[in-house]
Amino acid sequence: EEMKAEVIHWWTSGGEAAAVKVFADQFTKAGGTWIDSAVAGAANARNAAISRTVSGNPPTAMQLNTGKQFDELVEGDLLADVDTVATEGNWKSVMPQAFIAAATRKGKMYAVPVNIHGQNWLWYNKAVLTSIGAAEPKTWDDAFAVLDKLKVDGKVIPLAFSGQKNWEQNLFSAVLIGVGGGPMWVGIMGKRDAALARSAEFKAVAVAYKKLKNYVDAGAPGRNWNDATSLVIQGKAGMQIMGDWAKGEFVAAGKVADKDYGCTVLSNHGGGYMMGGDVFVFPKSKDAATTKAQMTLAKLMLAPETQIQFALKKGSIPVRSDVDSSALDACAQKGMRYVADKAQQLPSVDMLAAPALVGAVQDAISQYWNTDMSADEFSAKVAAVLKAQD
């Protein structure tokens, strides 16, 4: 019988689509038919996929963010597990622990993590930094010094920023990890430690975060992230904190890593690489052919060759540590090195918290960033949010 896989995902832009094509091609090679259902916008795609799943007409596979998003699907017994395939492929030994945890429910793996996105990268325009005689910053303190210099210099926007809620949150996460450190990150977002949110250390993080607003231009609110990246590319801005998908814009503009632009992760505590990514889950089906297609998909998505091809196109890094990374660019290789280091591995916010909490914290951060709310008020607010979400 013919193997068909209808896959709902939100990878619709050129680079993303090319990456999906890697999966599709592999699946075709394996004798299946890939039916592509791309819907832009994670919320839209999830909405469509989940609607179909609950109405009994599910896709073969659907994309989700690595994290808590499929908790209820598993509870509702709507997903097929991929434990058998995982065991066969010995995934647990080649994947970062956080990712295995994020895909496992009730002791079984229910999702296939397919990539790792580093979300707290600092991108900077080498020419601009050179022009003021600054070197690549390593810590947030370095970074503030560079930003100050850029500001005094006055020729460019020190920090390119896209003032949308999720990027405000992303920047905050980067500061929280970089200034507050990994344990605080996990404590706040993962363990929902309200007391920690009221601590002086957390308030220091908040102050640092808010300080960044001094280096941002007036046009930032509402700006798309890629327009902010574009400012860095054109030398209109010095640097930007953004996930590694920003690389796509540099590449599209013909820029070369380590030559035209640099990338690094800032930390005052010697490291902390915030890893997010995407998973595919497989709605339960009574149809044997479908199940077969699902397992085939799961298997080939994690095949080393697929992984490296996919990462190349997507700009992410492979979820397996045992692949040959030589084809990847300098920044990606840097990422691979971070991932290889257990001490550096930090889960992204989606992996730590359920969407409702992520959203509530996001609102608080956004309010803090955009109003004259004090750090004290902010920490109280975050504490309250953490407490309310159980």
Added chain:
Amino acid sequence: MQRANVDIRSLRIGFGGLKVLDNLNLHVEASEFLVLLGPSGCGKSTLLNAIAGLIDVKSGEIHIGGRDVTWAEPKDRGIAMVFQSYALYPRMTVRKNMSFGLQVAGTPQDEIGRRLGEAAQMLRLTELLDRRPFELSGGQRQRVAIGRALVRHAGVYLFDEPLSNLDAQLRAELRVEIKRLHARLGATMIYVTHDQIEALTLADRIAVMQGGVIQQLDTPKMIYRAPVNRFVASFVGSPAMNFIPGSIARDGGAAFVAGTSRFSLNGYVFRGPPTDAPAVLGIRPEHVEVTASDDPFAVPARVEMVEPMGADSLIWCRLADGTAFSLRHDADAPLRAGDTLALRFPPETLSLFDDKSGQRL
């Protein structure tokens, strides 16, 4: 079902809290032409709509041709209706407008054609059959509306002010046409109007209504000559009847005294024994006679204004005591404002009304 009579028994109709008709009884003979006449809002259309089955009655019965149709659908009552606003179907040709009802009823094509041809010819519509309503003048539209009713071969035709949207000349023309139609078809017709000329020229009998009550149901002549109350007297006739307040005096032959003027009532047919009481005298402008000034019953009056109306003129006068009234006179008479006339009020043409109740004396 031709020549059906219409019988309305204790009809009650209201809208919400408003009572429009209250215990109305009316019998219309088969082949009769009955006109419902009355001021705006008196319930004429309501009554007609009730007969047609277009509004719900509260209580009472409606019989048409002997059948109780109080709760029958409009189409099952053997009636046809013509509306004031024509109510032609705007998107259909004249032909379609007229044949629609028959088609709906499943009448065979050749029968439809026959009736259509007949009606079209009768109403001189043959040329217009393929036009649409907006391509017709007002008079033509109304003829089509009548035609649409005609083809139904109904026993009772209901007309709701069919002519009041037309100008004077057309109105006169179509009036004649309707009258001819009635003579020819011999169907029962109930015709609503508030134009008394129409009522007087068309009706076998007129029902004058006010406030949902039939005030007088009688032949046009009686309605015109012997109105039963002041309302009927004032509503019917144009130019309107003159009213002169005063009182009846029975000293030396009945007479009517208004201020210093005195009118003989010799020859007036009282309905009951007359009493010396305040009353109102009514006389139509055309009944006032100009007489020689030495006539013993003459009353002097001064001309105030002359309104020539073509065939004759309307003369506005005042009596010595200031009472104003009008009289109709030959257009050729060389009368001018300021002239003084001697007038006679022929007693047989007068109407006398009780001052309070307004009932005819």
Added chain:
Amino acid sequence: MQRANVDIRSLRIGFGGLKVLDNLNLHVEASEFLVLLGPSGCGKSTLLNAIAGLIDVKSGEIHIGGRDVTWAEPKDRGIAMVFQSYALYPRMTVRKNMSFGLQVAGTPQDEIGRRLGEAAQMLRLTELLDRRPFELSGGQRQRVAIGRALVRHAGVYLFDEPLSNLDAQLRAELRVEIKRLHARLGATMIYVTHDQIEALTLADRIAVMQGGVIQQLDTPKMIYRAPVNRFVASFVGSPAMNFIPGSIARDGGAAFVAGTSRFSLNGYVFRGPPTDAPAVLGIRPEHVEVTASDDPFAVPARVEMVEPMGADSLIWCRLADGTAFSLRHDADAPLRAGDTLALRFPPETLSLFDDKSGQRL
């Protein structure tokens, strides 16, 4: 600016390609009551609007009170105007409707109050001053519209079919009121109507229009009695004039021959020397006389239908050769369809028209 005359010289008006008025001349005397009478679409409103300054003229001049106002703003022409649809400002009280124009013009409050009081009293509107238009009956609305014109103290009042939306009774009432107003104010009035009763009763002179051309400008009496052409003859008068085609025969005294009937023309005033030519004879229903059957000039006719109209009846007859016509007769005459009458057509009341041109002979 009272008692202004109006002088219209070679007026040309068109809409796009359509010529509505072409080289029209008209002189209206100060204090005159001129009625523009004509069928729908003949350009009456266009002319009135041009006088008011509401539409642009193509060429020609308009003088009011001796001043050339061809290009003056409406408000500066010393005119006031009353419209068919009343055109009251719907959300304003009667008081506001009447005073708004004066207020905007900056007239002092006490002067406004004075004029308002005067007009309201004249039109019996005092009670209604605080009502809004929708709370008024049609007749009251039209009185307010007249009031709004009155307070302007204009020299010329223009009326565009002010009464045609009203029912017969109200129409008669307001007609009298306007006539009185004219007598009292002595202002010039130009009044558009297509109702000939109004025209005849109100006008000092009537201008009968057709197709943008004034056909006859004369006193009501002359228009009624001696129409200059068939159009005027047929348009004025209701019930309409009868037309009998035939020819003039001058063998043994002028006479009119129609089929087998022969009417004497002794006493008819010809405009030019008569010729033996096809012609049309016109006679108004009220001029046909019923006479003894041995009258040498009597023509026999058969009664076809009797229309009682209250004061009198309209009798529809046919001559022996089938020509149909109507006559007006006393309502009391005991005539019935089928009766035969002997009729006389008094020559002095006749009108004769050329068969082709329709001009009076």
Added chain:
Amino acid sequence: MRLSLSSRLSVVLALLPALMVMIVVYIGATGWTVWMSLTNSRMLPNNNFVGLRQYESLFGNDRWITSVHNVVIYGVLFVSLALAVGFLLAVAIDQRVRAEDTIRSIYLYPYSMSFVVTGLVWQWLLNPSLGIQHVLRSWGFAGATFDWIVRPERAIYCLVVAGVWQASGLVMAIMLAGLRGIDDEIWKAARIDGLPKWRVYASIVIPMMGASFATAAVLLSTAVVRLYDLSVAMTNGGPGIASEVPAKFVMDHLFERANIGLATAAATTMLVTVIAVVAPYLYWRARKGDIR
């Protein structure tokens, strides 16, 4: 009007779809919504009754409070401005201008475009470093400042600018129809009275156009309550939560934030508010005999 059995059957048959939709969809779905708002449903609906806890957290939620606040500001400004602009446009077009059809279509076209992208364009135009302010400064007006979209206390007004842009064409069409319905003789009477044009509009025409204003206001009001894509496309609720609106609150929590309980609580609150406003209006109209 007495109806025969077959007529009555026909009426019922014709109203059946509406009735079904009403009962199954609207009443059913509304009931479901209200029930969900009493549970702690997250991504998938569940039946864990939690009483009014969702409402408690709703009214303790800054973003919701801001949303409600915003929709009131937006509603008042948007409805009144769209009415005013639409009316003025209609008046302008009504002056027998040339190329009337073209101009009318220019005013109307925004209504045909979804905000998915026009929102982005507005965002650019209003952005100080990209749009109008930038252009003005590059033309030499150094002091020109138009940065409302990046100022939290002003951002909501930017939504009004774009909302008015989209809707006033529709209002114009409605108003134009109303204006064309005004009797020519009223205009003539006013000219004879010597009234200046603005005065005629102000004192006579506007009071006469109650019906047109009402129609437009109803349509605009429904758009206010449903306001969603404009906020998403232009500011995505920002800066911060400065331009959040209730419908977006519902949507975000329904899908992206997988918090059905809270979303339905917000929706229920909206529904109750709408009923509280619309029902008396309907009742009043019914009393006037307008609705039979």
Added chain:
Amino acid sequence: MTVLAEPLPAARRRRARMTPARWGLYAFILISALYFLLPLYVMVVTSLKPMAEIRQGNLLALPVSPSIDAWVTAWASACTGLTCQGIKVGFFNSVRILLPSVFISILVGSLTGYALSLWRVRGASILFGAMMVVAFIPYQLFIYPLVRVFAFTGLGQSLLTIVIIHTIFGLPTMTLLFRNYFTSLPPELFKAARVDGAGFYQIYARIMMPMATPMIVVAVILQTTGIWNDFILGLVFAGRDNLPMTVQLNNIVNSTQGERAYNVDMAATLLTALLPLLVYFGSGRWFVRGIAAGAVKG
């Protein structure tokens, strides 16, 4: 009484071609037209610029090297996921959804409006009032329960489902429009048809609907814009074989990560709006007339 002392300037032409007021009027029209056209202008120029030019950030500047590549890409080759065929793929889906949805929603709405306005049925005012309320509710709220309802009925996601969905959500507005329109007709027409013996559906189909043309035009315009621009309902209910054009548009425009080609976005948007725009420009005159006919009488 007004006596004009000074003679009037007799030769002054009253309505000279351009008075100051007229200038003001045209200025107002021009400025407002600019306000309305500005976004369109930005979209058009942006769609004609290469990305490099767009990155310069000169919104209003005319393209230095204009090209229609973006349009071609948007129409024929922009990728939305794996299918790189531009938005043209969805075009026919949209048309397939649009036609029956517009037709059926107007049919049901007009029938409901007709029944509610001319036939006095008990509870009509309640039904109508409820619909008025519903017109205010954000329809997104109904998505989830409706998904369940359609799953239950076995219709799932299909063309039929999306047509029904559009009919459901169009019902309140359509009913409102047609009810108000039919109420405004002279009641005699209905009475005449009743006397003629026409039944419920005969009166509807042969008398009322032919008369409602202006209203139908308005309804068509409103529904066409609404349904054509719909995205979320199509996505959830249409089924993957029937996804409307707006899904592709959204895919092109709303990519979360990865580069964004604004010129293609703009071209795609303009292409998508083409059909409703045509409907508007083609029927502007009718639109005004129809709206007037359906106005709520206050």
